[in-house]
Amino acid sequence: MKRLPRQSSVVTVQPGPEKPREPKSSAREPEYIISISASTTSGFVSKKNLMLLVCLHDRHVRAQAVGCPPVRSFRKNVLADRADKAKAAVAMVKREAAAGGVPWGCEIESLESAASLERWLTASGLPEQRLAIQRVDVGERGLVALKNIRKGEKLLFVPPPLVISADSEWGCPEVGNVMKRNSVPDWPLLATYLISEASLESSSRWSNYIAALPRQPYSLLYWTRAELDAYLVASPIRERAIQRITDVIGTYNDLRDRIFSKHSYLFPEEVYNLETFRWSFGILFSRLVRLPSMDGNVALVPWADMLNHSPEVETFLDYDKSSGGIVFTTDRSYQPGEQVFISYGKKSSGELLLSYGFVPKEGTNPNDSVELFVSLKKSDECYKEKLQALKRNGLSEFESFPLRVTGWPVELMAYAFLVVSPPEMSQRFEEMAVAASNKSPSKPGLNYPELEEQALQFILDCCESNIAKYTKFLEDGSGSPRLSTNSKQANRTLLLKQLAKDLCISERRIMYRTQYILRRRLRDMRGGELRALSLFNGLRKLFK
Numbered sequence: 001m002k003r004l005p006r007q008s009s010v011v012t013v014q015p016g017p018e019k020p021r022e023p024k025s026s027a028r029e030p031e032y033i034i035s036i037s038a039s040t041t042s043g044f045v046s047k048k049n050l051m052l053l054v055c056l057h058d059r060h061v062r063a064q065a066v067g068c069p070p071v072r073s074f075r076k077n078v079l080a081d082r083a084d085k086a087k088a089a090v091a092m093v094k095r096e097a098a099a100g101g102v103p104w105g106c107e108i109e110s111l112e113s114a115a116s117l118e119r120w121l122t123a124s125g126l127p128e129q130r131l132a133i134q135r136v137d138v139g140e141r142g143l144v145a146l147k148n149i150r151k152g153e154k155l156l157f158v159p160p161p162l163v164i165s166a167d168s169e170w171g172c173p174e175v176g177n178v179m180k181r182n183s184v185p186d187w188p189l190l191a192t193y194l195i196s197e198a199s200l201e202s203s204s205r206w207s208n209y210i211a212a213l214p215r216q217p218y219s220l221l222y223w224t225r226a227e228l229d230a231y232l233v234a235s236p237i238r239e240r241a242i243q244r245i246t247d248v249i250g251t252y253n254d255l256r257d258r259i260f261s262k263h264s265y266l267f268p269e270e271v272y273n274l275e276t277f278r279w280s281f282g283i284l285f286s287r288l289v290r291l292p293s294m295d296g297n298v299a300l301v302p303w304a305d306m307l308n309h310s311p312e313v314e315t316f317l318d319y320d321k322s323s324g325g326i327v328f329t330t331d332r333s334y335q336p337g338e339q340v341f342i343s344y345g346k347k348s349s350g351e352l353l354l355s356y357g358f359v360p361k362e363g364t365n366p367n368d369s370v371e372l373f374v375s376l377k378k379s380d381e382c383y384k385e386k387l388q389a390l391k392r393n394g395l396s397e398f399e400s401f402p403l404r405v406t407g408w409p410v411e412l413m414a415y416a417f418l419v420v421s422p423p424e425m426s427q428r429f430e431e432m433a434v435a436a437s438n439k440s441p442s443k444p445g446l447n448y449p450e451l452e453e454q455a456l457q458f459i460l461d462c463c464e465s466n467i468a469k470y471t472k473f474l475e476d477g478s479g480s481p482r483l484s485t486n487s488k489q490a491n492r493t494l495l496l497k498q499l500a501k502d503l504c505i506s507e508r509r510i511m512y513r514t515q516y517i518l519r520r521r522l523r524d525m526r527g528g529e530l531r532a533l534s535l536f537n538g539l540r541k542l543f544k
């Protein structure tokens, strides 16, 4: 795609002399002198509006490149106009922030913005497509086949200049330079990039893309703590969501303290704040892809990120050297009008809810799993020795292991052996902890026939206490939503409760399956023992 030639824009910012303070009622922020382009343009702007001015300036420089009148001829008006626009933009950001959102993006089902995106992509070099964005049953908007598509066909061919990566050019280069000088890693860099481009509005080259992104991505980042506590009380995903939210807050605080606060003229808090970072991280979690053939680099791929996930397909996005674009190869055929899917990876239903905000229909996710939490017993007389063995192997007294409908991992069995082993087996604690930590390279299947029944019973007890939690939630927690009088809030509550219910049903199903296998194994073992005992008694009687 052809880009406008970028003119060098030297922006120097010097704190100006503070003006005498005005009375509190009309208090203003300290003013700064800005001199743009080392030219003759100068004026007073507030510190908060400065970054927007810098970007408006950049936009103006680009406007000149496409034939607008030179700066000097309307310098005064332009500055006044910019200051007004900047104020308006800051006010807009503030209003939206007060309403709990960002001022860019669209409603999640908006087809209008999707149509503009499609037009812009075509004009920017996206080749003719066999797919189109349409309203769909699964995922609201998605890519639908326009023609017959065969299994094994390559689709999309998004050229790399239409991809957003850590190397993308910044619409406001000063902001990008600061970020790069501080060696910010890819994720926070891209999160900041998105906000920076979004705040440039129509002068960002990504404006059509950003306008088609959901204003509020479906993701657990948007659940309040009270909602997580109430609706995901039974699910281990609650902990993961709390951790993720904490990480996003930590990342934002780190960027703010280390970078934004030192360059507040480039990173005003009205634009770079926790709300806008929640949005940009929400977008990254639900749309960023890792491209294996591009050294595993992460990228946002406009157009390709309109594809929804199906657990039934295994195909994923990647860079295709022969065509020089981002493609995926269909692993099934599609008829015109059918929605085309890719795989977001082998993710459990909980992980899909965490990052993408949806839960596949019960029983349709072959990659489903649920974490089973286990712990040492405080009353165990060998508690200390066992804990030390665990710690030596990077584990703790509380651990979790993934259960699947097909069974449980050998590491869980090893942990269970350790939990139930008596003091006489203390010399085996270390090997059990090693096996539980998955550190042993050969993964020997630990076998302690004398402990097996107790270990299986231990896992069964853990499973059953979890099943009870799910059942309690499903019976009295999720069934009777208390609806708000505000219809938007009421709909949100219904949606979150439904998602939580779907997740709990899927996770409980895996627990039920594990419970069934464990009970059968234990019954067989105990039945075998009983048979052996009666055989022994029979023989004893015979000899008597």
Ligand SMILES: C[S@@+](CC[C@H](N)C(=O)[O-])C[C@H]1O[C@@H](n2cnc3c(N)ncnc32)[C@H](O)[C@@H]1O
Pocket: 108, 138, 139, 140, 141, 142, 214, 217, 218, 286, 287, 305, 306, 307, 308, 309, 310, 355, 356, 357, 358, 359
């Ligand atoms: C990469 S985007 C796909 C495009 C998206 N549908 C849109 O209109 O922008 C990922 C988002 O699509 C939705 N999605 C994807 N696969 C889905 C599925 N199988 N069921 C429900 N929603 C899905 C979720 O909201 C998810 O966060």
